[in-house]
Amino acid sequence: MHFGTLIVKNLLRRPVRSLLTATGVALAVGAVIALLGMARGFEDSLLQVLQGHGVDIVVTRAGKTDRMTSVLDQRWERLIANIDGVERVAGALMDVVDFRDANLIGVFIQGWPTDSFLLAQLPLRSGRPLRPDDRQCVLLGSKLAEILQKTTGDMVEIEMQPFRVVGVYESYNLYENRSAIMPLEEFQRLMDRQGQVMAFHVMVHQAHHKSSLVEAVCRRIESLTDEHGRRLPLEARPAYDYVKSTLQIRQVQAMAWVTSVIAMVIGAVGMLNTMIMSVFERTHEIGILRAIGWRKGRIVRMILGESLLLCLVGATLGAIVAVAGVYWLSTLPAVAGLIQGQISPVVIGQGYAIAVLVGLAGGLYPAWRGARLSPTEAIRHE
Amino acid sequence: MSDRQPLFRTINLTKLYSDGNVTALVDANLEIPQGQFVAIMGPSGSGKSTLLNLLGALDRPSSGEVFFQGHSLSKMRDLDQFRACQLGFVFQSFYLLPTLTAAENVQVPMFEAGLRAAERVRRATELLELVGLSHRAGHLPRQLSVGERQRVAIARALANRPPVLLADEPTGNLDSQNTAQVLALFEELHRRQQLTIILVTHSSEVAERAERIIRLRDGRVIADGGGQPG
Ligand SMILES: Nc1ncnc2c1ncn2[C@@H]1O[C@H](COP(=O)(O)OP(=O)(O)OP(=O)(O)O)[C@@H](O)[C@H]1O
Ligand SMILES: [Mg+2]
Numbered sequence: 001m002h003f004g005t006l007i008v009k010n011l012l013r014r015p016v017r018s019l020l021t022a023t024g025v026a027l028a029v030g031a032v033i034a035l036l037g038m039a040r041g042f043e044d045s046l047l048q049v050l051q052g053h054g055v056d057i058v059v060t061r062a063g064k065t066d067r068m069t070s071v072l073d074q075r076w077e078r079l080i081a082n083i084d085g086v087e088r089v090a091g092a093l094m095d096v097v098d099f100r101d102a103n104l105i106g107v108f109i110q111g112w113p114t115d116s117f118l119l120a121q122l123p124l125r126s127g128r129p130l131r132p133d134d135r136q137c138v139l140l141g142s143k144l145a146e147i148l149q150k151t152t153g154d155m156v157e158i159e160m161q162p163f164r165v166v167g168v169y170e171s172y173n174l175y176e177n178r179s180a181i182m183p184l185e186e187f188q189r190l191m192d193r194q195g196q197v198m199a200f201h202v203m204v205h206q207a208h209h210k211s212s213l214v215e216a217v218c219r220r221i222e223s224l225t226d227e228h229g230r231r232l233p234l235e236a237r238p239a240y241d242y243v244k245s246t247l248q249i250r251q252v253q254a255m256a257w258v259t260s261v262i263a264m265v266i267g268a269v270g271m272l273n274t275m276i277m278s279v280f281e282r283t284h285e286i287g288i289l290r291a292i293g294w295r296k297g298r299i300v301r302m303i304l305g306e307s308l309l310l311c312l313v314g315a316t317l318g319a320i321v322a323v324a325g326v327y328w329l330s331t332l333p334a335v336a337g338l339i340q341g342q343i344s345p346v347v348i349g350q351g352y353a354i355a356v357l358v359g360l361a362g363g364l365y366p367a368w369r370g371a372r373l374s375p376t377e378a379i380r381h382e
Numbered sequence: 383m384s385d386r387q388p389l390f391r392t393i394n395l396t397k398l399y400s401d402g403n404v405t406a407l408v409d410a411n412l413e414i415p416q417g418q419f420v421a422i423m424g425p426s427g428s429g430k431s432t433l434l435n436l437l438g439a440l441d442r443p444s445s446g447e448v449f450f451q452g453h454s455l456s457k458m459r460d461l462d463q464f465r466a467c468q469l470g471f472v473f474q475s476f477y478l479l480p481t482l483t484a485a486e487n488v489q490v491p492m493f494e495a496g497l498r499a500a501e502r503v504r505r506a507t508e509l510l511e512l513v514g515l516s517h518r519a520g521h522l523p524r525q526l527s528v529g530e531r532q533r534v535a536i537a538r539a540l541a542n543r544p545p546v547l548l549a550d551e552p553t554g555n556l557d558s559q560n561t562a563q564v565l566a567l568f569e570e571l572h573r574r575q576q577l578t579i580i581l582v583t584h585s586s587e588v589a590e591r592a593e594r595i596i597r598l599r600d601g602r603v604i605a606d607g608g609g610q611p612g
Contacts, residue, residue, distance in 0.1 A: 001485075001499075284477055288471075291440055292471055293465040294466070375440045
């Protein structure tokens with residue numbers, strides 16, 4: 001018999017209780033994996049969009065925590081373009097619109113200059129690219145086109161105005177496939193934001209030490225001044241930092257963590273309850289183990305081993321349910337393109353790490369109690 | 383270490399329980415040579431278990447000393463190791479782990495002796511054979527008779543090949559037939575393996591099987607039946 005066998009057999013002594021406790025942990029770990037997984041999927045998605053277009057730096061208005069409210073003067077693009085190290089720069093205006101008829105909310109519309117370097121990396125499935133003289137024209141992402149049941153040549157209504165679908169693009173990114181793109185000027189007119197953009201996307205020169213070049217260009221952009229020598233209100237961040245610091249992502253992350261912590265505390269309390277009961281029931285037995293020479297450390301290892309094993313079983317159950325559940329969610333039409341079906345292995349690792357914490361939190365005190373049991377007391381109360 | 387060194391020697395061994403001011407054991411001066419079969423008798427509350435627990439390092443004396451092979455227990459650094467390797471305990475209630483088979487129960491103390499898994503299995507088989515339960519190796523405690531359970535507990539006590547067996551009322555829960563079996567087993571272990579056996583009992587019938595009887599009353603040794611080593 002191995003020590004592990006003893007631990008397993010101890011847990012099987014009360015199979016229903018063990019299963020229920022493991023289920024509690026499974027719920028906690030499942031919630032953590034599902035929520036963090038979705039939050040991370042969202043973040044990865046956004047980063048993928050930027051990187052897919054070769055964007056190294058995103059410039060927004062300084063001091064705006066919510067980037068959706070960032071407003072920049074389109075003319076500053078020229079100043080950025082002249083900076084040493086900058087290869088390409090393109091302004092972008094973005095907004096979120098609803099398609100009430102299709103029961104679709106929160107669709108991103110991008111306004112890009114027709115010569116934007118971002119458009120160069122956009123594979124079209126049908127139709128043609130945007131042209132400078134296009135009026136009332138739009139490119140639809142493949143997923144959006146599918147949901148709206150539109151294709152090249154059809155008309156769609158956006159913000160109560162008719163637009164012609166000149167093409168359908170299919171990026172490898174779910175999130176982008178659920179959006180639409182129109183010429184910047186058209187979008188500015190539609191939104192009454194002439195001369196304004198929300199962000200500048202910057203590509204730097206190819207370089208060996210690209211990250212240091214990116215940092216340097218960011219500093220140069222932030223120190224740009226107007227003709228009166230006043231600093232422009234610009235905040236330039238590497239794409240990765242930009243995504244990480246996006247308000248919406250931080251909110252989703254924070255919510256995911258808060259929910260997860262609550263789930264963890266509940267899981268740990270359940271574990272604590274189970275293990276305290278289990279030690280209490282085995283007072284005599286543990287006392288006898290001490291009498292026959294088991295060290296305190298071995299009692300601790302036995303009890304902690306039990307709680308950790310319960311947690312690992314729970315974590316595995318939880319991970320399976322979370323992965324399957326998120327995949328299932330991602331296939332629902334209503335959220336199509338918003339949730340990525342895959343959960344990063346890092347997040348699953350985090351789930352297991354949390355299970356270990358729950359196991360320790362729920363097992364340490366009972367283990368300590370068990371180790372302290374006096375053998376003579378155990379024998380006396382026969 | 384000389385051969386004449388007693389296995390156990392107690393000097394003015396005293397145990398007071400502060401709650402209720404109970405004097406459980408007073409000034410016990412005893413020598414128990416290697417290989418002796420000793421019975422400890424006395425009425426309930428006379429301090430028999432107290433004495434056994436002090437010898438077995440399960441409890442600390444209020445004053446006085448216990449020496450094991452000349453070493454003071456109070457100065458011993460690792461009492462757990464001492465209990466695991468030098469002593470075998472048998473109790474009135476057997477306290478087998480209910481989800482482990484007989485063979486697995488016998489292996490439980492071996493974890494502390496650092497034996498490899500294969501060696502643990504081999505020894506458990508050997509010990510069950512010794513107590514006459516080879517055919518019950520795969521049974522759970524609840525599938526065994528009361529007498530069989532106590533024999534498994536005795537096999538467990540011998541797991542790490544200790545020189546001493548400390549038994550507190552080992553036949554207290556057994557009928558006469560099982561009592562006879564257990565006593566026969568003790569006698570055989572004593573005779574064949576020169577095992578030192580210190581047995582607490584109420585029953586004079588049981589005590590008569592020993593070489594020496596130590597009688598306690600109110601925590602004092604009132605008679606010591608002498609007996610010769612070996
Ligand atoms: N932990 C304790 N706290 C207080 N008093 C105790 C404790 N343990 C034992 N005693 C007392 O010490 C005395 C001796 O107890 P002990 O258990 O040694 O007796 P015993 O001879 O083994 O009796 P029995 O035959 O009933 O087992 C008794 O009066 C008992 O009540
Ligand atoms: Mg007693």
